[in-house]
Amino acid sequence: MTIFRRLSAGPSMAVVCAALWAASPSAGAQTVLNFQTPEYYSQEGLQQINAAQAYALGYTGSGVTVGLLDSGIAALHPEFLGQLTGGYDFILNAPVGPGIGFDEEGHGSHVSGIIAARRDNVGMHGVAFDARLFSVRMKDTENDDDDFAPGWNLLAAQKLAIINNSLGVNDCPDKPGPCNVGEYTSTSALAAFPKTIGAMRNVADSGALMVFATGNESQPNPDLLGGAPYLFPELKDSWLAVAAVGPDNRITNYSNRCGVAQAWCLSAPGGGDDQDKFGIYSVNAQGGYVRFSGTSMASPHVAGAAALVKQAYPYFTAHNLQQTILTTATPLGDPTVYGWGLLNVGKAVRGPAQFVDTFDVDTQGYSSTFYNDISGSGSLVKRGAGQLTLVGVNTYTGPSQVQGGKLVVNGSQVSAVQVAAAGTLGGSGRVGGLDNAGTVTPGNSVGVLTVDGDYVSRPGSLYQVEANAGGNDQIRVSGKATLNGGTVEIRANELFSVGSLYPIVTAAGGIEGQYDEARTQQGLVFLKPALNYSLPGTLQLAIARSDATFAQYLATPNQKAVGNAMDAVSGTPPAGLKPLYDLILNGTFDTLPSNMDQLSGELHASTQSALLNTGSLVQRTLGQRMRGNLGAGLVAGAPIAQASGAMPAGAMPTSLAYPLWASVVGNWNTLKDNGNAAQVKTDTAGLFLGGDAAMGKGWRLGAALGYTEGRINVDDRSSRSNVKSYTGALYGARSWALSTGSSLNLLAGTAYTHHAIDSRRNLTFGGSQTLKASYAAQAVQLFSELGYAMPVGQSSVIEPYAGLAWLNQRSKGFTEEGGIAALQAGSHTDRLTTLTLGLRGKTTLDIADKQTTLTAGLGWRHANGDLDPSRRMSFVQASNVAFTVTGAPIAKDAAVVDLGAQVALGKQAALGLSYSAQFGKGSVDNSGSLFLRVRF
Numbered sequence: 001m002t003i004f005r006r007l008s009a010g011p012s013m014a015v016v017c018a019a020l021w022a023a024s025p026s027a028g029a030q031t032v033l034n035f036q037t038p039e040y041y042s043q044e045g046l047q048q049i050n051a052a053q054a055y056a057l058g059y060t061g062s063g064v065t066v067g068l069l070d071s072g073i074a075a076l077h078p079e080f081l082g083q084l085t086g087g088y089d090f091i092l093n094a095p096v097g098p099g100i101g102f103d104e105e106g107h108g109s110h111v112s113g114i115i116a117a118r119r120d121n122v123g124m125h126g127v128a129f130d131a132r133l134f135s136v137r138m139k140d141t142e143n144d145d146d147d148f149a150p151g152w153n154l155l156a157a158q159k160l161a162i163i164n165n166s167l168g169v170n171d172c173p174d175k176p177g178p179c180n181v182g183e184y185t186s187t188s189a190l191a192a193f194p195k196t197i198g199a200m201r202n203v204a205d206s207g208a209l210m211v212f213a214t215g216n217e218s219q220p221n222p223d224l225l226g227g228a229p230y231l232f233p234e235l236k237d238s239w240l241a242v243a244a245v246g247p248d249n250r251i252t253n254y255s256n257r258c259g260v261a262q263a264w265c266l267s268a269p270g271g272g273d274d275q276d277k278f279g280i281y282s283v284n285a286q287g288g289y290v291r292f293s294g295t296s297m298a299s300p301h302v303a304g305a306a307a308l309v310k311q312a313y314p315y316f317t318a319h320n321l322q323q324t325i326l327t328t329a330t331p332l333g334d335p336t337v338y339g340w341g342l343l344n345v346g347k348a349v350r351g352p353a354q355f356v357d358t359f360d361v362d363t364q365g366y367s368s369t370f371y372n373d374i375s376g377s378g379s380l381v382k383r384g385a386g387q388l389t390l391v392g393v394n395t396y397t398g399p400s401q402v403q404g405g406k407l408v409v410n411g412s413q414v415s416a417v418q419v420a421a422a423g424t425l426g427g428s429g430r431v432g433g434l435d436n437a438g439t440v441t442p443g444n445s446v447g448v449l450t451v452d453g454d455y456v457s458r459p460g461s462l463y464q465v466e467a468n469a470g471g472n473d474q475i476r477v478s479g480k481a482t483l484n485g486g487t488v489e490i491r492a493n494e495l496f497s498v499g500s501l502y503p504i505v506t507a508a509g510g511i512e513g514q515y516d517e518a519r520t521q522q523g524l525v526f527l528k529p530a531l532n533y534s535l536p537g538t539l540q541l542a543i544a545r546s547d548a549t550f551a552q553y554l555a556t557p558n559q560k561a562v563g564n565a566m567d568a569v570s571g572t573p574p575a576g577l578k579p580l581y582d583l584i585l586n587g588t589f590d591t592l593p594s595n596m597d598q599l600s601g602e603l604h605a606s607t608q609s610a611l612l613n614t615g616s617l618v619q620r621t622l623g624q625r626m627r628g629n630l631g632a633g634l635v636a637g638a639p640i641a642q643a644s645g646a647m648p649a650g651a652m653p654t655s656l657a658y659p660l661w662a663s664v665v666g667n668w669n670t671l672k673d674n675g676n677a678a679q680v681k682t683d684t685a686g687l688f689l690g691g692d693a694a695m696g697k698g699w700r701l702g703a704a705l706g707y708t709e710g711r712i713n714v715d716d717r718s719s720r721s722n723v724k725s726y727t728g729a730l731y732g733a734r735s736w737a738l739s740t741g742s743s744l745n746l747l748a749g750t751a752y753t754h755h756a757i758d759s760r761r762n763l764t765f766g767g768s769q770t771l772k773a774s775y776a777a778q779a780v781q782l783f784s785e786l787g788y789a790m791p792v793g794q795s796s797v798i799e800p801y802a803g804l805a806w807l808n809q810r811s812k813g814f815t816e817e818g819g820i821a822a823l824q825a826g827s828h829t830d831r832l833t834t835l836t837l838g839l840r841g842k843t844t845l846d847i848a849d850k851q852t853t854l855t856a857g858l859g860w861r862h863a864n865g866d867l868d869p870s871r872r873m874s875f876v877q878a879s880n881v882a883f884t885v886t887g888a889p890i891a892k893d894a895a896v897v898d899l900g901a902q903v904a905l906g907k908q909a910a911l912g913l914s915y916s917a918q919f920g921k922g923s924v925d926n927s928g929s930l931f932l933r934v935r936f
Contacts, residue, residue, distance in 0.1 A: 032056045043124040043281050044247060045114070045269030045301050051127055053346025054308050061128025061307040063314070066115050067160040067208070068303070069151040069167065070108030072137035074285035075101030077109065079117035079125075080133070087135035090150055096135050106285035108135065110292050111166045113283030114300035115307070123289050124281050127304025127345070134158055144169045145193045148225075152199035156206040161310050161321070163203065164303035165212045166296035168223040169193065180219040181227025182260055189224060189231050200228055204238040209318040211303045213295035214243045214256035214265065220336070221259030230260045237319040240306075240326070243339060244270025244298040247278050251337050255295050258339035264322065265339030266329045268305075270298035305345035312349040315364040315386070320352075327354035328372065347372065355380060355396040363388050363405055379415070382407045382423065389427070400431075402438065410444065416453060421460065425449075434475070436461045436486070442473040454479040455507065457515065461486035464521075465504055465541060468495045472502040472541075480509035481539075485516045488531060488541065492524040492588045496543045497578070501532060505539040523588030525553075545570060545585070550596070553589040556676040559596040561883040569881055576877030580820045583765065595765045601816075601823040601873050602677055603712075603719035603761055604773075605887030608811055608869035609671055610682045610712045611723070611755055611777060612832050613890050615807045617667050617927055618751045619783045620916050621688050622704055622731045623803075624900070628853075628933065629657035629692060629700055630735040630745050657700070658910055658933030660691040665708065669925035671888035678717050680888040684710035686725070692732075701732040706753075714888075719761040727753040741791055745799070748784040755779065759814070769819030781807040787840075796843040801859075803836040815876060822876040830866040838896055850903050853912075857898035861918060867892055891920025902933075909934045 035052040046052070054060075065085055072091075075084055076099055087096030094100075103109045112126075112133055119129040136154055139147040148167075155163050172179035178188075190197055203210055212226035221227055226241035244255040245267045251257065253273050258265035271293030272278025279291030306321050313320065328348040329341035351370030352359060355378030363386030370390050379398025382388050387406040394413035402423030409417070409429035416433030419425045423438040426449075433453030434440070439462040442449035446468045455477045457463065465473045465488060475481075488504065490496055505511065511533070518529040518541065525548045532540040549570075550563035566573075566584060573581040580599075587595055667684040686709060692702025706727035713720045731749030738744060755777040763769040787801035810829045816822035838859020845852055867890045874882035895918065902912035910933045918925040 030056055037121070039119065039121055039123065039125050043114070045280055045297075046127065048247070048249065048269045049127070049301055049305060049343045050346030051305075054349045057312075057349055059308040059311050059349045060119075061116065061131030061304065062311055064128065064162070064307040064310045065132040065134055065160055066128065066162045066164060066303055066307050067134040067136065067155045067158060068108065068112060068115070068164040068300075069136045069138050069148070069155065070111055070164075071105040072096075072103035072108045073101040073112050073133070073135040074103045074106075074109040074283065075099050077283055077285070077287070078120070079113055079123065079283050081118060083116050083118060083131075083133050085132045085134055087133075087137070088151075088154055089137040090139045091137055096137065101135060102137070103285040106290070107166070107296065108137065109285035110280075110282045110290065111164065111296055111300045114280060114297060115164060115304040117283055127301055128307035131304070131307040134160060138167075145195045148193075149195035149199040152203050156199070156203045156208065159206055160208050161318070162303055162306045163208045163210050164300050165210060165225065166294075166299045168213065168215045168225050169196075170215055170217055170223045172217055178224070179217055180215070180221035180256060180259070181224050181230050182221040184224055184231060186231040189228075193224070196225075197228070197232065200232070200235060204235050204318075207318055208238065209240065209306055209321045210235075210238055211240045211242060211299050211306065213299040214241050214258065214261070216254045216294050216296075217256055218254055219256040219259075222256050222261050222265065226256075226265075227259070227261045229264060236264055237322065239264045240302055240322055241265040241339070242295060242299045242302045243267045243337070244293070244295040245332070245338075245342065246270070246272035249332060249342055252293070254293070255298075257337045259336050262335040262339045264326070266302065266326055266341060266343055267332060267338045268298040268301040268343040270295050302343055305343055305348060308345055309348050313351070313366075313368055315362060315366050315384075317361075320359070320361055323354075323356060323359060324348050324352040327352050327356065327376070354378070355398060358398070361388065374413075390429070408444065409449070414452075419461075433479075436463075438462070439464060440475065441466070442475055446471060446473055448474045448476050451475060451477045451479070453477075454509070455481045455505070457481075457483045457486040459485035459516070463488045463504070463515070464491055465489065465502070466491050466494045467502060472504065474503060475505050477505065477507040477509070479507070481505055481507035481511045483511065483513035483515050485513075488515050488518040488529070490518070490520050490524070490527065490529050490541070490543070492521045492586060493591075494586050495582060496527060496586055497582050498527070498543055498545045498585065500543055502541040502543070503538050504541045507537050510537050511539055521588075523590055524586070525589050526550075526585040526587075548589075550584065550592060553592050554596060555593060558600045558602055558676050558885040559593050561885055562596045562600050563592075565881045565883040569878070574878035574880065577875055577881055580875070580877065587765075597678075597717060598761075598763045598765045599821055600883075600885045601761065601825075601871070602717055602885050602887060603714050603721060603759055604811075604814070604823075604825065604873065605869050605871040605885050606671070606677055606680045606714050607712050607721045607723075607757060607759065607887070608777070608809065608828070608830055608871065609887040609890055610669070610680055610721075611779065612807060612809055612830055612866070612869065613669055613671060613923065613925060614667055614682060614684055614710070615753075615779060615781055615809070615832070616805070616834070616918070616925070617665060617684070617708075618706065618727055618729060618753065618781065619749075619805055620927060621663055621665055621706070621929065622690070622702075622729055622749050622751070623747055623783075623785060624914055624929075625661045625663065625690060625704075625931070625933070626692060626700065626702060626731055626733045626747055627745070628902070629659070630733050630747075657694070658935045659693055660934045661689075661931055663688045663929045663931040665927065665929045667710075667925070667927045670923065671890065672922040673716070674889050674922060677886060677888040678714050681713045681715070682710055684708050684723075688727070690729075697734075698736065699732060699734045702730070704729045704731070717761070718764070719759070721757050721759045723758075724756045725753050726756075727751055735789075743789045745787040745789055745801075746784070747787075750780070750782050753779040753781075759816075761816070763819065763821055765821075769821055771816040771818040771822050773814040773816040775812045775814035777809060777811040779807060779809040781805060792841075795845060796841065798839065798841045800839045801837070803834075803838075805834045805836075807832045811871075820877060823873045824876050824879065825871055825873040828871055830869045832863060832865040832867075832890070834861055834863045836861045836896060840898060847903070850905075852904070853902040855898065855900040855914075857896070859896035859898075861894045861896050861920075863890060863892055863894075889922060891918075891923040894918040894920030894923065894925075908936065
């Protein structure tokens, strides 16, 4: 019995000596040349079928499993590492899987390598090198009918999309009997192979594409298996028969021809008649590689190609795969010899090239494109969710039916399109006619759909219209437009302009009838469309303003401020504002609040809030440094033995104060969302330098300079301000010793800060806009503190205190740039007064022979003034459209926490850390510093 389809000539062995197996490269966005490697060219059939063109498009078989019924597989061969997912051995009655599989004959391993050997820079690789294999080792008995059926029934149960069959039932010329399918009748075939025919039907019902070798008996027709649909037509849509051509693309002497199977037959590389020189190079089950010739080698080229097409179009049925592979083949001559011609997988992965009969496709939610020009007398039926796009110059003559999902025609076709109730037609191409009972959406966004024939709108149909600055959707008809009802719907988030007329249907043969109504898409409440039939052959869409106001769909004060400003000019918006106004009108009511938040410029008011809130950083920094020098006292000089004369400098008492200091500061605070303004987060870091000196009568006066950089983020509004701040300050303090041993401490100061602000707002509403402004703010603050320090023991002090601060902040005007939503504002002043009451303590101790001072405090801060900073702004394009928004609020009351530690570094310096925080309702303010104090 000759089951497996290869020539019986002895093999020519090619053993590969490479020791390392490289990883398979990813297809990625590569070119054809990237794939035409020595490994590719060693399997000459790949170049014959244009495999590299498919690889360059990203199709390598990934995600597809190919089944095969054969002599087994040498599972331990490196080319199958990771390629084998499972299977069964009917000779050993054992499962097959990764690393587990046998092939004594070697035929199945060679075939498997042609399908899916790895791309590893060694030897050769398969057509679908990223596909996986499910291998079934068939029985080998004296009864062919018992051998095929178990394997096919098992494969059918796996629901595989593709099954390769490099095998047959012919024993000729060794034994008498039929040599090709043409020598059977359906009755004689069923009598000889009842189980086999039953299993064939089972596999076809499972949805698999069955790929068969035609046979190696030089017959005019395939053998019974590949030619089975000739006798059993119900199998035709699931069958491919493959004849073998040599390297010259001519039929080989050994190959059976396509003959009566020409409708489902094509040709593929099978190796030349001299297989030692021209055989197909693939896996040797014993190790290395070997050349074989035969239709057994042609069939797996097609099975591998089917895997690439299945990856490109995962929803394809067996019939879709079959027709795509057949119709994209390159004609070679006589169809009774070559069938449809030479397999061209580089073209097949771009979709079918002919519709022979009805190409019925369910896209199952996928979105894909047929790129080839499609001819033929057949038709197209598009079903299911998802989108199918046609871009070719299509000349097929049957109708196109859209039963479900969306068909997009961006090329041209001579046939008419029929859109059912659940279907949608779109695109900017040409169709031979249009009968719409579903939905039409011309363009790919905005565009013109040309109808080279008549257009009919059915009752219940929908015509969705879009518009932008360049125009609007149109249906342009060369024949007559018959409007038997239906609805025209304008879509949201477009650019319809109030008061404009838009031509939406033009018909050279005139317009008969009317649509039922014009309406807006759900949620689009600010526009009112109407239809104008006054012009012959042209239907116009008129756009008016509805009675709905913006404010009625808004909730927060900031949103309403912008909405009310827009409503105030709804009749005649200023010319400069009209593009922005139209954007708002074209939005839905549920997106309006977000749009108003983006337009409000809330960032600028919240920047004022953040700068006011961080103003206390200057007060805390100066107060901490001056407080450490109050009541510092004197330390005795060096002892000397001297009765008279001037005292040496070293013997004089010196102050314990540290007059010079440097402080690295950081501040991070949050002003939380209050239901109107969004949350604000501020991060600031910088450096302060200062010094103070004794001025007599117990007073110390000092000065300081500071520089900080900060970022104010309003993430929910996609906006931020970068701030550079320059500070100059004067401060002073005095401590009065009391008879009780306590002391009264007074601190006071003033500071001026110049803020350089660079703001940035990113708007997604109406297209991407980045609005920027650079402006300044100046802050003047006065602050004071009165404390009553009471000693506790020898080295500790507690001090109740009261602090008062006043801050005046003037923000300069600004003008944003970067888009039609840019804002401008004049100057604005905010004032804030705070009162702080608290208790702090200090203790000094020696740690590791170093004098260490620890401080801690707890207080309550009460604020008055502009706790909800506001900003009045207007649009740059329309200064008379103004509104006022408020920023994130500053907490009225907050708990104050202070912690600090200072360590003496010898006699002349001290290093310290401090932390301060304020915790209020809706706000958290944290500050930290690392400071160095020096004396001489």
